[in-house]
Amino acid sequence: MAVASRTPLIAGNWKMNLDHLQSIAFVQKLAWTLKDANHDFAGAEVAVFPPFTDLRSVQTLISADKLELVFGAQDVSQYDSGAYTGEISGAFLKALDASYVIIGHSERRTMHAETDEIVAAKSAAAIKHGLVPVICVGETADDLETHGPSAVPVAQLKAALAGIGAGTSAAPTDIVVAYEPVWAIGSGQAATPEQAEQVCAALRGVLAEVLGQDTADATRILYGGSVKSGNIAGFMRQPNVDGALVGGASLDVAEFAAISRFQKHVGV
Numbered sequence: 376m377a378v379a380s381r382t383p384l385i386a387g388n389w390k391m392n393l394d395h396l397q398s399i400a401f402v403q404k405l406a407w408t409l410k411d412a413n414h415d416f417a418g419a420e421v422a423v424f425p426p427f428t429d430l431r432s433v434q435t436l437i438s439a440d441k442l443e444l445v446f447g448a449q450d451v452s453q454y455d456s457g458a459y460t461g462e463i464s465g466a467f468l469k470a471l472d473a474s475y476v477i478i479g480h481s482e483r484r485t486m487h488a489e490t491d492e493i494v495a496a497k498s499a500a501a502i503k504h505g506l507v508p509v510i511c512v513g514e515t516a517d518d519l520e521t522h523g524p525s526a527v528p529v530a531q532l533k534a535a536l537a538g539i540g541a542g543t544s545a546a547p548t549d550i551v552v553a554y555e556p557v558w559a560i561g562s563g564q565a566a567t568p569e570q571a572e573q574v575c576a577a578l579r580g581v582l583a584e585v586l587g588q589d590t591a592d593a594t595r596i597l598y599g600g601s602v603k604s605g606n607i608a609g610f611m612r613q614p615n616v617d618g619a620l621v622g623g624a625s626l627d628v629a630e631f632a633a634i635s636r637f638q639k640h641v642g643v
């Protein structure tokens with residue numbers, strides 16, 4: 376198990392699913408399901424990452440009903456404001472009370488040509504606006520074959536952290552790293568817990584090198600890629616895995632609630 380000072384985070388990336396009306400129904404049902412199950416939110420934080428158009432509805436619901444769920448966005452602009460058609464500023468997300476923002480998801484890296492430099496700039500922008508960046512890294516199947524498991528994620532994390540090192544004006548108070556092997560995303564073929572642990576441990580080494588040991592010890596590293604209620608326990612037993620970034624399974628309330636309640640089956 377990961378160290379107790381790192382509160383596990385179960386994060387649901389909805390991608391381009393659920394409109395704002397569906398998001399309200401979903402979040403209400405998720406909150407009720409977790410409440411009925413006496414979920415310990417202090418023991419495992421539960422976050423949803425809806426599309427931009429849902430964020431206001433989700434924020435209003437969470438705030439009005441005093442739900443213990445938190446939320447974030449799936450992307451952020453590297454710029455503060457200006458002539459950037461279609462972009463969303465971190466300032467706008469912060470004004471909406473978003474806690475987190477996913478940065479560098481492999482779908483954005485491949486489909487929207489997001490480079491390591493853009494990921495670094497977006498990570499710095501998130502921190503500047505008081506958002507916690509969930510920095511995604513991970514290797515493709517080809518990378519795995521050519522370079523082994525850790526090389527690409529380690530290089531991606533080093534690049535993402537450029538410019539936000541300890542002692543800089545953009546020193547992070549909190550960041551989250553998500554290790555998501557691209558071959559495991561949406562494929563139904565998750566990494567083994569041991570594979571995830573090996574890479575997450577290497578990523579923690581990068582955090583120690585760049586941001587210092589204290590920050591490395593305090594930073595949550597998630598595993599993502601075909602996480603389900605049936606395999607979450609294996610990941611959460613690993614010392615360097617502090618939670619999960621969940622795609623497909625986060626769209627099913629019962630399944631996502633069961634993943635969030637991993638503590639009920641980790642010890643079994």
Ligand code: PEP
Pocket residue numbers: 388555559560561562563599600601602620621622623624
């Ligand atoms: C993701 O896209 O971040 C993800 C982990 O997807 P899935 O859980 O569906 O593999």
